Amino acid sequence: MTADVCRSTTAWARFRFSVVGSLLSAPCARGTLRTAIEELAAKTWTHPMHGGRVRFAVSTIERWYYLARREKQDPVGVLQRTVRKDYGKVSLSPPLAEALRLQHHEHRQWSYKLHYDNLAALVQADPSLGQLRSYSTIRRYMQSHGLLKKPRAKGRPGEVRAAERREKREIRSYETEHVGSLWHLDFHHGSLKVITNRGQWQRPIALGILDDCSRYCCHLQWYLSEMAEDLVHGFSQGIQKCGLPRSALSDNGAAMLSEEFTEGLLRLGIVHETTLPYSPYQNGKQEAFWGNLEGRLMQMLDRHPELTLAFLNEATQAWVEIEYNRAKHREIGCSPIERFVQRPHVLRESPCSAALRDAFRREVTRHQRRSDGTISLEGVRFEVPALYRDLRKVVVRYARWDLGRIDLIDARHGTVLAPLYPLDRTANADGRRAIVEPASHDEPTAGNASSGELPPLLKKILAEYSATGLPPAYLPQKPPSQNETSSQNETSSQNETSSQNEKGEDR
Numbered sequence: 001m002t003a004d005v006c007r008s009t010t011a012w013a014r015f016r017f018s019v020v021g022s023l024l025s026a027p028c029a030r031g032t033l034r035t036a037i038e039e040l041a042a043k044t045w046t047h048p049m050h051g052g053r054v055r056f057a058v059s060t061i062e063r064w065y066y067l068a069r070r071e072k073q074d075p076v077g078v079l080q081r082t083v084r085k086d087y088g089k090v091s092l093s094p095p096l097a098e099a100l101r102l103q104h105h106e107h108r109q110w111s112y113k114l115h116y117d118n119l120a121a122l123v124q125a126d127p128s129l130g131q132l133r134s135y136s137t138i139r140r141y142m143q144s145h146g147l148l149k150k151p152r153a154k155g156r157p158g159e160v161r162a163a164e165r166r167e168k169r170e171i172r173s174y175e176t177e178h179v180g181s182l183w184h185l186d187f188h189h190g191s192l193k194v195i196t197n198r199g200q201w202q203r204p205i206a207l208g209i210l211d212d213c214s215r216y217c218c219h220l221q222w223y224l225s226e227m228a229e230d231l232v233h234g235f236s237q238g239i240q241k242c243g244l245p246r247s248a249l250s251d252n253g254a255a256m257l258s259e260e261f262t263e264g265l266l267r268l269g270i271v272h273e274t275t276l277p278y279s280p281y282q283n284g285k286q287e288a289f290w291g292n293l294e295g296r297l298m299q300m301l302d303r304h305p306e307l308t309l310a311f312l313n314e315a316t317q318a319w320v321e322i323e324y325n326r327a328k329h330r331e332i333g334c335s336p337i338e339r340f341v342q343r344p345h346v347l348r349e350s351p352c353s354a355a356l357r358d359a360f361r362r363e364v365t366r367h368q369r370r371s372d373g374t375i376s377l378e379g380v381r382f383e384v385p386a387l388y389r390d391l392r393k394v395v396v397r398y399a400r401w402d403l404g405r406i407d408l409i410d411a412r413h414g415t416v417l418a419p420l421y422p423l424d425r426t427a428n429a430d431g432r433r434a435i436v437e438p439a440s441h442d443e444p445t446a447g448n449a450s451s452g453e454l455p456p457l458l459k460k461i462l463a464e465y466s467a468t469g470l471p472p473a474y475l476p477q478k479p480p481s482q483n484e485t486s487s488q489n490e491t492s493s494q495n496e497t498s499s500q501n502e503k504g505e506d507r
Contacts, residue, residue, distance in 0.1 A: 008049065009080040015048040016079040019056070020065040024075070037061050092141055093130030096123070100138070101147065108150035112139045115147075171281060175212060179340055180243060180347035182212040185235065185250040186286040187226050191298050194309045196224070204309060206316075207234040210289055211242070212249075214339035215329050217289070217320045218242045222312050228258035229401040232360040235261075239268075239356065243347035247271035249283060260399050264360030268351070292324065361399045363409060368394050374423055381423040382406060386436050388417065396420060 019040060028036050041058045068075040092100070100119055104110075110118075116138045123132045132138075142148070176182045186208055193201045204222040207230060211218060219238035223230040239245075248265065250256040252274050265272045275282040297319045301307060325337045332339055351359070366375040373389050374381045377396065380403060384394060388408065397416075398406040408417040454462075 011048040013076050013078075013080040015045075016064045017068060017076045019045065019061060020068055023065055024068060037065065092133065092137075095128065096130045096132070097141070099129055100142070101145075104142070104147040111149060112142060115142065173284075177213065177344075179211055179213045179216075179343050179345035180245045181247065183218065183238070183245045183248045184208075184210040184212060184283055184286040185231070185248055185256065186283060186290075187231075187253065187255070188290045188293070190222065191294055192301060192307060192312075194222075194307050194312055196309070204312060205230075206290075206293070207231065208286060208289060208293075209235065209238040210286055211245075211336075211340065212285065213343055214336050215285065215289075215332060216242075216336040216340040217325055220293075220316055220320050222309060222316060224309065226253070226255055227401075228255045228260050229399075231255040231258075231261055232264065232399075236353070236356045236360070240350045240353070243345075243350050244268055245270060246346050247273060249273045249275065251275050251280075251283065252277060259362035260360050263362055267359045269348075296323070357399075357402075357405070358397075358407075361397045361405075363395055363397045365393050365395050365411075368392060372423075375420075377406065378403060382420040383423050384408065384420065385418050386434070389436070 023033070023036060023040075037058050040061050041056060044053050044055055046052075047054045064079060067078050071078040096119070099122060100115065103115060103118060103122075107115075113135070116135045119138065120132055123129050133141075188206045188208060190204045190206055193203050196202055202224055204224060205226050206220060206222050208220050209218040210216070218241055219234055221234050221237070223234075246269075248270055250272070255261065256274065262272055280287060297316065301312070301315060304311075326335050328335055329339075350356075364377070366377070368375055368384055368389075368391055373384045373386065375384060375394060375396070376382075377398060378400060382396075384391070385408075388394065395409045395411045396406055397409050403422075406420040408420055409415070410417055
């Protein structure tokens with residue numbers, strides 16, 4: 001029996017008892033019962049289901065009266081409407097039911113009427129399936145057996161897998177026990193447009209951060225983009241307002257999966273969890289919050305002329321702090337701020353602003369140019385200090401939207417070695433260069449200084465070759481005599497003189 005049927009039978013029992021209750025509480029004198037029942041039958045009553053005006057016959061009220069009077073334990077329950085024994089049972093012939101289930105399995109996005117029309121055509125072509133019942137019968141049969149309409153998948157692999165998972169896995173609501181145990185993060189495209197400083201209308205995007213246990217809004221701010229910079233900017237403010245949470249749940253957006261944000265969460269000791277693709281119900285608390293925002297705040301700003309981003313953020317902060325966080329929440333039975341304060345929490349103290357800026361940065365590896373000791377980041381060249389000129393690969397930490405703060409990192413321990421600054425070609429054009437001090441391991445000691453001796457390996461080779469007793473396997477060239485040397489010099493001088501005379505004639 002469904003809940004609607006239970007409410008219907010209970011409502012009828014209470015209504016009937018209210019009609020005959022006066023006869024039971026004040027028994028009539030002998031011979032006056034018939035007159036009292038006729039007076040009740042002459043009255044007009046409000047129907048317990050649809051609320052219309054209705055009257056009942058004398059025999060009907062009389063029957064209700066005697067049923068309630070004979071029952072000693074439960075006079076109200078005996079007045080309930082009798083439920084048919086075949087209620088909820090829809091009988092179809094087995095072949096027809098099997099054909100309907102097969103048809104629904106192949107075409108789950110069809111409507112009930114389309115299923116019925118195709119089933120009628122199938123019965124007309126094959127009468128052995130049995131008699132086709134009415135449309136309402138077929139619809140009730142499909143609803144009672146879970147043959148419901150399913151939305152059509154767009155063919156994307158992730159969407160298909162999500163649809164199959166929803167059919168095979170149950171969906172349950174959840175809530176953490178401690179404040180700060182889980183924060184929800186999400187972006188929302190607003191329904192209203194704001195006018196920018198350039199005189200253009202643009203639709204803003206809100207970043208909302210909710211605590212799962214208390215539904216407390218840690219931070220809410222509007223931006224003109226949905227970038228990692230906006231996410232870090234808003235999330236850092238939420239941390240400074242409430243403290244460091246233990247975990248955060250977000251979707252699989254580009255900003256949520258950016259290296260700056262994910263690595264920053266790890267450095268702050270925050271577990272990052274993401275919803276499954278095409279499963280927004282996992283972040284249902286955040287979706288319900290957006291409905292509240294659009295249904296109240298955005299409706300009040302609908303008629304505001306020339307809405308700007310600054311005024312929208314100002315109104316949003318006031319609405320969150322004065323109304324949302326202080327209004328009674330239907331599910332938790334109190335306001336979010338009351339539960340945020342009263343429930344036990346696992347929040348940690350917030351770091352300073354500089355520590356948060358340093359945390360939300362990415363780490364990359366770059367090859368150092370040997371020629372000038374520079375690396376390239378986001379199309380900009382940066383100089384590596386001469387102390388680290390021997391490093392072939394350097395690890396740097398930076399945020400793509402803030403190239404003014406880049407640090408050289410020790411890859412093993414993660415400590416900051418030195419800041420890096422952009423290459424200033426104009427300053428380097430003066431020709432002045434700093435003296436590079438040699439590294440300690442490059443400076444030879446007095447005992448290891450070079451003495452002009454042959455290397456040990458060459459000494460060994462010469463010794464082994466001498467031990468063979470063989471003469472050197474080459475013929476030395478015979479040096480020229482003194483007369484041959486003088487004649488060769490005279491010949492070369494004559495040739496040079498003649499060549500110079502020829503060059504003079506050419507000129």
